[in-house]
Amino acid sequence: MAKEEKKEKEAEKLEEEQVIEEEEEEIDDSKLPFPRATIVNMLRKHLTSGKQIKGQVKNEMNLWLGKMVERIADKMNTYPYTYVDGSMLREAIEPYENIQDIEKEKERIIKQLESIKAACDVLILEVDRKFIK
DSSP, rough: OOOHHHHEEEEEEEHHHHHHHHHTSSHHHHSSSSOHHHHHHHHHHOOOOEEEEEOOHHHHHHHHHHHHHHHHHHHHHTTTSSOOOHHHHHHHHHHHHTTTHHHHHHHHHHHHHHHHHHHHHHHHHHHHHHHHH
């Protein structure tokens, strides 16, 4: 009996997940800036095989990429020229390209602070050892 109840609960849980996934996918494809299949194919190319991509992720990634295109286009639109060239694009995407450098700098600073903390701990131990009566 316990096995049957467990199977029933699992089946109910799967049905609930499917309903939730269907609700997440209700965004009309015409409201998305890019074809959904393009986004899914790009995600699959970089994710481990066998991973499932929820509808919410597909939609939100699509919308986020659309916003990124808007921001970059707005930045390039600030130039007074009647054309857009590669240097304008590079300048517009520079802040987004530098994020990895900022992340590396953050890690370097954290390591340096940890070494300073270790040195302070050693000094505290020395002071305690020398000045304890």
